[in-house]
Amino acid sequence: MLKQCEGSHAVAEAVAMCRPEVICAYPISPQTHIVEGIGEMVKSGELKNCEFINVESEFAAMSVAIGASAGGARSYTATASQGLLFMVEAVYNASGLGLPIVMTVANRAIGAPINIWNDHSDSLSQRDCGWIQLFAETNQEALDLHIQAFKLAEELSLPVMVCMDGFILTHAYERVDMPTQEQVDAYLPPYEPRQVLDPAEPVSIGAMVGPEAFMEVRYLAHAKQMQALERIPQLAEEFKVCFGRDSGGLTHTYMTDDAETIIIAMGSVLGTIKDTVDVMREAGHKIGVLGITSYRPFPLAAVREALKNCKRFVVLEKSLAVGIGGIVATDVRMAVTGMGLKGYTVVAGLGGRAITMKSLTAMLEKAGRDELDLVTFLDLDWKVVNKQLAREKEVRRSGPAAEAMLRDIGAVAARNY
Amino acid sequence: MFQVRIHGRGGQGVVTAAEMLSIAAFEEGRHAQAFPSFGSERTGAPVVAFCRIADKEIRLREPIMEPDALIIQDPTLLHQVDVFAGLKKDGYILINTNKTFEQLGLSDFLRDWHPERLCTVSATELGMKHVGRPMPNVPLLGGFAAVSGIIKLESVNKAIRDKFSGKIAEGNIAGAAEAFKIVRAEMKEALSHA
Numbered sequence: 001m002l003k004q005c006e007g008s009h010a011v012a013e014a015v016a017m018c019r020p021e022v023i024c025a026y027p028i029s030p031q032t033h034i035v036e037g038i039g040e041m042v043k044s045g046e047l048k049n050c051e052f053i054n055v056e057s058e059f060a061a062m063s064v065a066i067g068a069s070a071g072g073a074r075s076y077t078a079t080a081s082q083g084l085l086f087m088v089e090a091v092y093n094a095s096g097l098g099l100p101i102v103m104t105v106a107n108r109a110i111g112a113p114i115n116i117w118n119d120h121s122d123s124l125s126q127r128d129c130g131w132i133q134l135f136a137e138t139n140q141e142a143l144d145l146h147i148q149a150f151k152l153a154e155e156l157s158l159p160v161m162v163c164m165d166g167f168i169l170t171h172a173y174e175r176v177d178m179p180t181q182e183q184v185d186a187y188l189p190p191y192e193p194r195q196v197l198d199p200a201e202p203v204s205i206g207a208m209v210g211p212e213a214f215m216e217v218r219y220l221a222h223a224k225q226m227q228a229l230e231r232i233p234q235l236a237e238e239f240k241v242c243f244g245r246d247s248g249g250l251t252h253t254y255m256t257d258d259a260e261t262i263i264i265a266m267g268s269v270l271g272t273i274k275d276t277v278d279v280m281r282e283a284g285h286k287i288g289v290l291g292i293t294s295y296r297p298f299p300l301a302a303v304r305e306a307l308k309n310c311k312r313f314v315v316l317e318k319s320l321a322v323g324i325g326g327i328v329a330t331d332v333r334m335a336v337t338g339m340g341l342k343g344y345t346v347v348a349g350l351g352g353r354a355i356t357m358k359s360l361t362a363m364l365e366k367a368g369r370d371e372l373d374l375v376t377f378l379d380l381d382w383k384v385v386n387k388q389l390a391r392e393k394e395v396r397r398s399g400p401a402a403e404a405m406l407r408d409i410g411a412v413a414a415r416n417y
Numbered sequence: 418m419f420q421v422r423i424h425g426r427g428g429q430g431v432v433t434a435a436e437m438l439s440i441a442a443f444e445e446g447r448h449a450q451a452f453p454s455f456g457s458e459r460t461g462a463p464v465v466a467f468c469r470i471a472d473k474e475i476r477l478r479e480p481i482m483e484p485d486a487l488i489i490q491d492p493t494l495l496h497q498v499d500v501f502a503g504l505k506k507d508g509y510i511l512i513n514t515n516k517t518f519e520q521l522g523l524s525d526f527l528r529d530w531h532p533e534r535l536c537t538v539s540a541t542e543l544g545m546k547h548v549g550r551p552m553p554n555v556p557l558l559g560g561f562a563a564v565s566g567i568i569k570l571e572s573v574n575k576a577i578r579d580k581f582s583g584k585i586a587e588g589n590i591a592g593a594a595e596a597f598k599i600v601r602a603e604m605k606e607a608l609s610h611a
Contacts, residue, residue, distance in 0.1 A: 004443035006436070168478055171432075173439045173451040271476030356479045415454070 001178050007139035007169040010176045011104060011162075012037030014143040016047045017184040018102075018150045020076040021191075022068035024053040024061045028083040029116050030166035031106035035078050058083040062090035062101075069099040070205050072196040074150065077101065080166055081108035084122045088129070095130030095221065097206055098194070100153035100160070102146065103131075107267070107318075108166040109351040113402040117352020118166040119318040120266065124295075124327050130221050132160040132228055133296040134248065135266040139169055140176045141293075144247035147179070148235050150188055155231065156224050157194045163295075165268040167352070179243055187242045225297040232294050250299035252291040253306050255281065259288030261368055262307055264332055265316045266292045269348075269355050273316070276360040285368055292328065303335035312342035314367050316360075316378070318349040325375035342370060348378035384408050418471040419567050420481045424500045425490030428460040430554035433580065434488065435466035437558055440579050441572035442470040450475040463498050470567060484508060486565055490540070490553050492521060507531050509565045511600070513540040513553040532607035536564045536600045540592075547592035548585060559593025563600035570597050 012034050015023075023042070025035040041047040055061045061077045068075040079087065084105060094101050105123045109115040123133055134149060136142035142164040149160040164170060195205060209217055229250065236249035246252075254274055256262055263273055270291045277287045290306045290313075292299070307313055313336070315329035324330070326345035333343055344367055349355045359379050366372045384405050392398045421438060425431035432453045439451035447470055454465035467481040486509035487500060494500055504510070507530060514537050518524055527535055538560040540553030547556075555577060562570045570593065577589045 002443075004440045004449065168452065171453055173436045173449070174475070175443060175448060268478050272478045275477050354480050356482070357477070 001180075002175055003178055004173060004175055006033060007142060007164065007172050007174070008033030008106075009037050010139050010143045010178070011146060011164070011170075012041065013178060014146045014184075015076055015102075015104075016041050016050075017179065017181055018076075018147060018188055019074065019185075019190075020047075020050055020102075021073035022051050022053065022064070022075045023077065024055050024064035024068070024075075025077045025079070026055055026058045026061045026083060028058070028080050029106075030108060030118075030170045031078045031080040031083070031104065033170060034104055034106065038076075058087040059090055062087040062094060062103075065101045065103075066090060066094050066097065066099055069094070069101050069193075070097070070195070070197050072191070072193045072198070074154075074191045075099075075101045076103070078104035078106065080106040081110055081116075081122045084126065085110065088126070091126060091129050091131065093206070094159045096217075098157040098221075098224075100150075100157050100191075100193075102149045102153055103159065103161050104142075104146070105161050105163045106166040106170045107163050115351040116166075118168050119350045119352070120163070121319050121350075123161055123163045124319045126161070127296065127327065130158070130225075131296065132156075132158055132225065132294070134160065134162050134232075134294055135292065136162065136164045136169065137252070137268060137270045137291060137293075139164075139172060139174050140245075141247050142169055143176055143178070144239065144243070144245070145293075147184055147188060148232075148239055148248045150191075152228065152231060152235055154191050154193075156228055158221075158224050158228065163267070168268045177243075177245065183242055187239065229294075229297045229299060229301075232297075248293060250292075250294045251302045251306060252293060254289040254291070256288035256290060256306055257309070258286055259309070260286040260311045261314065261364065262288045262290050262310045262312075263314045263316055263364065264290045264292065264303075264328070266295060266328065267318070269316065269318065272355055272357060273360060276357045276364070279357070280361060280364060285364065287364060287368075295328070298331045298335075300331075300335040303332055304339070307336055307339065307341060310341065312344070312367060312370065314344045314346055314364065314372070316346045316348050316355075318347075320347050320350060343374075344372045345375045346372075346378050347375065353379060381409075418469055418475070418477075419486070419565075420484045421468045421470070421486045421488065421561075421565075421567075422481050422484040423466045423468070423488040423490065424494050424498060425464055425554070426460075426494070427462045427464050429464070429490045430552050431464040431490060432466045434490070434554035434558060435468045437555070437573070437576040437580055438468045438561070438568070439470075440576035441558070441562075441568045442468075444572045444575045445568065447472060448475050450477075454480065463494055486510070486561070486567075488557050488561055489513065490557060492516070495521060495523075501526070507534065509534045509561075510536070511557060511561050511564050512537045513557055515539040515542070532610065533604040534564060535607070536560065536603050538596045538599050538603075540596060543592045543596055547595070548588035555589040556592040556596035559596035560600040562593075563597045564604065570594065 439449035442449035543556035
């Protein structure tokens, strides 16, 4: 059924239709509306056979999810930003133990400086934690990916993060096609754990593993992610049969067949990029778009295939690997090893900086002429940066940098338009 | 694509107004996208929310920098925030005030604008009258249906019923209807002088 609702609400409904048995979460913007929504459904009795557990922190949230999952319950939580960082030790445990928890990450920047707005720093900081990471382009895809995520997680006994852009998606009202409970039940079978803490058949989960087997256990985690590379496109196909629409998969391409330049990105910015490409195509620029849905496992072969006919690629990412440049770009470069392509990294949208068609157009025109720097910071205010650098050169006690830069800008309140 | 920017203050239902506008457009079978300006807003602080309406899927996610229409829920913002930034020539403006554009000192700035696109309505008073709270957002949507013609009043009523129920819904529907009528009359008046 088509409905106009908030992204968080759409996700809350989708998660409820997946019949979770334990939900534990700690509120943090911009994730809060999701768990509030599910909490209301548990309280009203709309979501049955589900325990909603209030916890005192994100560390506790993930720890409860681990315990619940090990006890054989379908478990869900959601977080963002510092909340994700606070639960990191348990995040690694969930994947290390092979527990199929599903977690929404409402992507948000990481401080300091504190910032509640969107970028991908939080989930990308957990690049190597062993969780599958799927990125949604729209609220429809966010909703759909949660349904796929439970199936994928439970089949492989691996936890899955569904990443959706904080505020840009979570707080956006847009049209979604809400599936029926019957459709979800037909797609997602009940959870059959591979391992369960059962007094009738006692087992240990989480024993110490020494040098004799640690590498093998770790390799197994890698092997499972390689299995996920196979299963993710199949699950998207099965989803299409059940629900009648394309959602998920490893990657999405847009006008790549004859493209000389391909721009690669993750999440909601792909929409703005596609609109930009439509306009630029009319002006004769042969540009295509590659959206990466599955960031972990990283679809090396699919990326290589999508880029096989282009001359250059631009990775636009809402993240910064301080000291080198791009995070996603590094993976893309590995995918295209030996292909002789020109590659550019564009860091954009950090901490909610708007990514506009105007800036994308100028950047892509420059890329088309191969005049783009290898690493570009889109719409960076160099005046403010240079002023601070000069100040630090001049005075030893130059004071806190962020506050000085805010003063230089004359900011009275945050704005992004 | 028709793009609306709503300016107001925390507590005035700015974000809710944008959401309801999107629901109203959805009810007419159109695509719509509403989103807030993503701030850590608090009561009284300037707040912005956006709404796009189109006949096909809306993919664009940038903030609305060149709106076709503005709804200004608090006239004191005229002196604090550049509410008119990027407004398209001949765009629609609806301000919550009991003053005229001339009394607000905006006549020079908007001299060659279509006069029937510049409307005001005392939406806070209508909120008090019909719902018993100084909430201007819903009456303004009724007024906006009149001035912009982009959505029908009946669709605004559907959006009201989606967000509210019982007495509050009925009060808001009455408030929106009165604002619609006031703005219609104002437009007629403006055209008769043009």
